[in-house]
Amino acid sequence: MGGVVREARSVTAKVLAMLEAFTPATPELTLSELARRADISLPTAHRRAAELVDWGALERGADGRYRVGLRLWEVASLAPRGLGLRDVAMPFLEDLYEVTHENVQLAVREGLELVFVERIAGRHAVPVLTRVGGRFALHATGVGLVLLAHAPAEVQEQALATPLHAYTAKTITDPDRLREVLAAVRRNGYSVSDGQVTLDALSVAAPIRDPRQDVIAAVSLVVRADTAAPITLAPLVQAAARGISRTLAPRPAG
Amino acid sequence: MGGVVREARSVTAKVLAMLEAFTPATPELTLSELARRADISLPTAHRRAAELVDWGALERGADGRYRVGLRLWEVASLAPRGLGLRDVAMPFLEDLYEVTHENVQLAVREGLELVFVERIAGRHAVPVLTRVGGRFALHATGVGLVLLAHAPAEVQEQALATPLHAYTAKTITDPDRLREVLAAVRRNGYSVSDGQVTLDALSVAAPIRDPRQDVIAAVSLVVRADTAAPITLAPLVQAAARGISRTLAPRPAG
DNA sequence: TTTGTCGATTCCGTTCACCGGAACGCCCCG
DNA sequence: CGGGGCGTTCCGGTGAACGGAATCGACAAA
Structure with missing residues (x-):
């Protein structure tokens, strides 16, 4: 028994670690890469991956590589803070886009x-970095400042205690x-974030509130840094945010 | 040992069954409901759910109910057929919306x-039924006809062998x-689907092809049944579909 | 207040699903 | 022909996961 004792983890933790192995930079992985990143032995990764593919949480490409499956995305779409919010917000985001033709973010x-x-x-x-x-x-983006505030x-x-990364000067x-x-x-x-993420972009954001007036999200408009005075954009963004806030159903807890 | 022997299932299968328990109609569940739907004993459901919440795949509301977590949505967003496609298509869908102000679907x-x-x-x-x-x-929607064709x-x-459900006359x-x-x-x-899903709506769809010319998706426009002749919409939808097809990066396998 | 119900949580002893090492087949490259 | 990476299967040992049972809390009816 001279091998390194791998710290025991539950099956669930391993499965989640496997999902976590996928990143925007590497959306497709071989089984070996998957096993390495999740720190799981190859046979185990093979077994779990087979089950995940069987269900549809993962898919296998023609070359045998694994990628995240559409089925997982289907369930994940049920996340209330994801699509529930999105569905309500979309029409207002559309309006905002149509008026400005700039990046609109939620x-x-x-x-x-x-x-x-x-x-x-x-x-x-x-072009913006975000996906x-x-x-x-x-602490850097317009939406971030609103959400943090x-x-x-x-x-x-906690956020203020952590070192604040400098994306730009x-x-x-x-x-x-x-x-x-x-x-x-x-x-x-x-909020206004002027060149705090990339020097050539500026964003203006406003808070979205639930029926209890708690801030649960933020909308922003991202424009070129020299395009317009932020102050002229603020009313537009705020109007969209208020529209969304007003539309959010009280959704009674029952 | 008089109890019913529950058929053995792997941990992974149980976890996935738990995720599957959430539906658009019931995006929030109590632990008991969750256990019942996934056909898992209460203690087990409790243990698995705790792990899922810990990781972020599930969240617990203030009332103790479980819902799908944002973290799961994050990884699921990496599904190439989901967001990868979406990111490329979005600008074209925007254009299509701006010209028509009708429902645009991918x-x-x-x-x-x-x-x-x-x-x-x-x-x-x-208003359309789809989410x-x-x-x-x-066999009913415009996009469906394109994808099936x-x-x-x-x-x-297989699709033709299955009984075709009649949504409308x-x-x-x-x-x-x-x-x-x-x-x-x-x-x-x-394709044109005139009143085949709901009598008051009509949709026109066109195929999106990958660099190998395989059809991998479809765009559609949904309008009121009496609004316009489908034939006038087809060129618009096709133009969007071609634009998306052209933009799809060959993404070299490396 | 008492009683009953339902859900959530914890405890405990049993057991089988899961584990990793090893071996094998495959392909590519030197 | 040998080396290396990858995927897959096999096997025996073991501890993570299991369900029953008990406990606790909240709530409603009696």
Whole structure:
């Protein structure tokens, strides 16, 4: 028994680790890669993967590689914070896009990061780094500032305690400065992120509230940094956000 | 040992059965409901659910109910046939929406059914039954006819062998008639479904092809049945489909 | 207040599903 | 012909997972 003892993990944990192995950069993996990334022995990975393919959570390409299956996406679409929100928001995002023809984004907070739930991008809008389903830090983007500004106190403390990554020279990395900005966001009812993610882009975001007035998401508009004064965009974004907030069904708990 | 022997299932199968328990109609479940639907004992369901919540595949609401978590949606977004396609198609779908202000849909085939990958609906468009992430039969909708017309022969045979459900009086339920329609779809390069899902709606769809010219998806436009002649919409939908096909990167296998 | 119901959670002893090492077949490359 | 990477199957040992039972809390009816 001279081998390294692999720390025991539950089957469930292993299956989830296998799903986690897929990333935007590597959406297709061989069985060996999959096993390595999930830190699972090859035979085990083979067995679990077979079950996942059988169900449809994974698919196998013609070359034998594994990728995430459409079936998983179907179930995942039931996530209330994903599609439930998206369905309500879509018409308003459409309007916003039609008026501006710029990138329109919808995001929610997940822990100390944000997740993009929807994004409308025309062919003429500024290219942005973000992807639907992608994560991002809270302190840099427009949506992030809104979500952080209205997050529970403990979340804000944790976020401010973590080193703030500087994406550009303009990114706010000083906690005290960020505190001031967040206060301004709460006062103004919208946020502006000017060159804090990429120097050539600027975003304006506004909060979406549930019927209890809690902020559950944020909409933003991303434009070229020299296109327009943020102040002229804010009313548009706020109008969309209010429209979505108003439409959110009270959905009685029963 | 007088109890009913529950057929043995793997842990993985149980976990997947739990995910499967969630439906559009019931996106939130109590632990007991979850256990019942997945046919799992309560203690086991409790243990698995705890792990899933821990990872983020499930979330617990304030009332203790379980729902699908955003984290699962994140990984599922990596499904190439889901978001990969969506990202490429979105700008074209936007254009189509902007010109028509009608429902725009994007769907792929999954077995003998289709799955809606994206849908743009303004506030003024006809209400439709379909949901993003939802499934539908292939023989009724516009996208379905396109996907079926270009599906492998064995898929077509299976689909034609299955009883064709009549959503309305106009739904094609005769296999021979359907065969003719599919041939016409292949000839014309687009499909028309007039009142075959709901009597008040009409849809026109066109095929999206990968670089090898295989049909991998379909776009459609859904309008009120009395709005316009299908023939005038076809060129618009086909143009969008061709644009998407052209943009699909050959994505070298490396 | 008492009683009953339903859901969630924890405990415990049993057991079989899952495990990793090893061996094998396959393909590609040197 | 030998080496290496990948996928697949086989096998015997073991501990993760199992269900029954008990406990607890919330709520409604009596």
